[in-house]
Amino acid sequence: MVTGTPNRSPATGTANALELRGVSRLFGALAALDDVTITVMPGEKRAVLGSNGAGKTTLFNCITGDFLPTSGTIRLFGEDVTNFPAHERIRRGLRRTYQISLLFNGLSVLDNVYLACRGVSRSRFSLLRPRRSDSLIHSAEELIDAVHLTDLRDNLVAELSHGQQRQLEIALALAGAPRFILFDEPAAGLSPTERSDLIEILTNLPEHMGFIIIEHDMDVALRVAESVTMMHNGRIFKEGRPEEIEEDPEVQELYLGGGHE
Amino acid sequence: MTDWDLRRIPSAYWVVGALLLMMPAISSNFILFSIFGWALILGMIALSLMFLGGYGGMVSLVQMTVAGVAGYMTAILGDSAIDAISLGWVWWLAVPVAILIAMVFGTLSGALAVRTEGIYTIMITLAIATAFFYFARQNYVVFNGFSGFNQILAPEAFGVNWRNPVAFYYLALFFAGLAYFAVLYVSRSPFGLALQGIRDNPRRMAALGFNVTAHRIAAYTFASLIAAVAGVLLVWQTSSISPGAISVGPAIDILIIAVVGGLRHPVGPFIGAIIFVLLRTFALDALVAVGLAGERFQLLIGIGFLVIVFWSSDGVLGLWQRWRDRAGRTDPLTGQQKDAG
Numbered sequence: 001m002v003t004g005t006p007n008r009s010p011a012t013g014t015a016n017a018l019e020l021r022g023v024s025r026l027f028g029a030l031a032a033l034d035d036v037t038i039t040v041m042p043g044e045k046r047a048v049l050g051s052n053g054a055g056k057t058t059l060f061n062c063i064t065g066d067f068l069p070t071s072g073t074i075r076l077f078g079e080d081v082t083n084f085p086a087h088e089r090i091r092r093g094l095r096r097t098y099q100i101s102l103l104f105n106g107l108s109v110l111d112n113v114y115l116a117c118r119g120v121s122r123s124r125f126s127l128l129r130p131r132r133s134d135s136l137i138h139s140a141e142e143l144i145d146a147v148h149l150t151d152l153r154d155n156l157v158a159e160l161s162h163g164q165q166r167q168l169e170i171a172l173a174l175a176g177a178p179r180f181i182l183f184d185e186p187a188a189g190l191s192p193t194e195r196s197d198l199i200e201i202l203t204n205l206p207e208h209m210g211f212i213i214i215e216h217d218m219d220v221a222l223r224v225a226e227s228v229t230m231m232h233n234g235r236i237f238k239e240g241r242p243e244e245i246e247e248d249p250e251v252q253e254l255y256l257g258g259g260h261e
Numbered sequence: 262m263t264d265w266d267l268r269r270i271p272s273a274y275w276v277v278g279a280l281l282l283m284m285p286a287i288s289s290n291f292i293l294f295s296i297f298g299w300a301l302i303l304g305m306i307a308l309s310l311m312f313l314g315g316y317g318g319m320v321s322l323v324q325m326t327v328a329g330v331a332g333y334m335t336a337i338l339g340d341s342a343i344d345a346i347s348l349g350w351v352w353w354l355a356v357p358v359a360i361l362i363a364m365v366f367g368t369l370s371g372a373l374a375v376r377t378e379g380i381y382t383i384m385i386t387l388a389i390a391t392a393f394f395y396f397a398r399q400n401y402v403v404f405n406g407f408s409g410f411n412q413i414l415a416p417e418a419f420g421v422n423w424r425n426p427v428a429f430y431y432l433a434l435f436f437a438g439l440a441y442f443a444v445l446y447v448s449r450s451p452f453g454l455a456l457q458g459i460r461d462n463p464r465r466m467a468a469l470g471f472n473v474t475a476h477r478i479a480a481y482t483f484a485s486l487i488a489a490v491a492g493v494l495l496v497w498q499t500s501s502i503s504p505g506a507i508s509v510g511p512a513i514d515i516l517i518i519a520v521v522g523g524l525r526h527p528v529g530p531f532i533g534a535i536i537f538v539l540l541r542t543f544a545l546d547a548l549v550a551v552g553l554a555g556e557r558f559q560l561l562i563g564i565g566f567l568v569i570v571f572w573s574s575d576g577v578l579g580l581w582q583r584w585r586d587r588a589g590r591t592d593p594l595t596g597q598q599k600d601a602g
Contacts, residue, residue: 064468065467066464066467066468085467085472086467086468087467087468087469087470087471087472087473090467090468090469090470091470095468096468098465098468102462102464102465102468103461103462103465104457104458104461104462104465105461106457106460106461107454107457107458107461111454112458114451114454115451115454115455115458115466115469115471116469118451118454118455118469119455119466119469119470119471120469120470123451124451124452124455124470124471124472124476125451125452125476125479126450126451126452127446127447127450127452127453128450128451129446129449129450130450130451172465172469175469176470
């Protein structure tokens, strides 16, 4: 089988952003992830492709600690985080978005982003209300501007359209000082305009900020990613540069249905 | 977002505030002490449940027990008719220690309950409440068993005899008001916002860097403080504490009060409490007055609550909200206007 990117030394010297070794996750007898080894360099932009049930979202859940892997180790910037709870990983610079928006429907857009900023700051337990001059309120407002939701700042999330909720998902993931982000199908259900907005946001991320993106829309995935991992039945199936993957006959047969231009 | 401006205070606050402050001028000692005093105290205990349930999504049946622990400790550490047990500490030592012990108890209960969701949280907190009830009833060395403690009197302090109905009314009003505004304030603080985030979506909160478990336990600590203060006031109001005050019945009463009043805003528990106390106090007389058997008063209470919950799953606050919506205005009490922050 093909595993990881070859010729990468383990975390001596400059640590990899993310390093999975032999990660498996069983649900009963079903191996949602089967001996997955992936290495992502700092600042690297990686797309993960695969059909439904290939294990992409399970991969994300294991990386963020939504649940623990059955076996294997996960290292984040050189640190073994395999048994860390989710919030400890987030505090180390990891972020994620969810395939189906997981937002706080009873709170306003500003409150949602403000919470995201708070979550990775100190004084999460503060009983004192923030002042208008609170620096985190400013960061939250900047993030809202960045995802084009300025006019909806005080609206409840429940009042937002699907596309706007997807944009808010991204704002939450960009809060604090993210070092590595997992995007789970950010373009799902977006209009063409919203899609190009999304591509703009993703391509304008700082150089050092690496990410993994799960995306069914090949136009989005291949435009924002520098490298591609193909998954199939919980295993790594192929890795390479976007154009290599696109032209690979096996990939075309399996995933692109042969008809992709 | 603390830009204080008197004009931003809704007019309802002025009206209700003035009415409550002037109450001693227009009502009897019985109304002050046994109706309003009791309602304010029950309202505080229900408020602690509203904080956990409304903002945290955690329905706790242990709040009455937390108040009971504070009450018991006030009796045990301070003065009561049971000289053999009561230690006779001065009130300014006994009361803070009693509140502290109740907060520790509430926090530990929370630590047990927060890893569960929904019906299981209710079951665990009910189990703790029941266990403490039986323990207090069967333990004679510390809790004086079935009969509990009596003659636990509010102290004379700062030149005021707090047993006096008017003084006690203001004491209860002060702490109820303090608790009400504290909950309102904290609901918009980072801690309160995070709690509401956890209510809506615990998994996402963890993915934003929040320790969900620690946050929920801290919510129990905060709620326990309110319940504990109310517990001390409760033993002063009834001048006694016994296992009957913390049995399953009163624990459920607190839930009824909070739900009937409404869980969406801290004013709900107080509305629920005044309805509860009025029904409890006058249902019997009302039945006798119309020529029915007085012993059916529980039935009248039950029907009263059934009617409210039937017409509005969100209690009296929900009814109020709908009525205001129909009138086409925003509600000053529930603060639905968008600049409420």
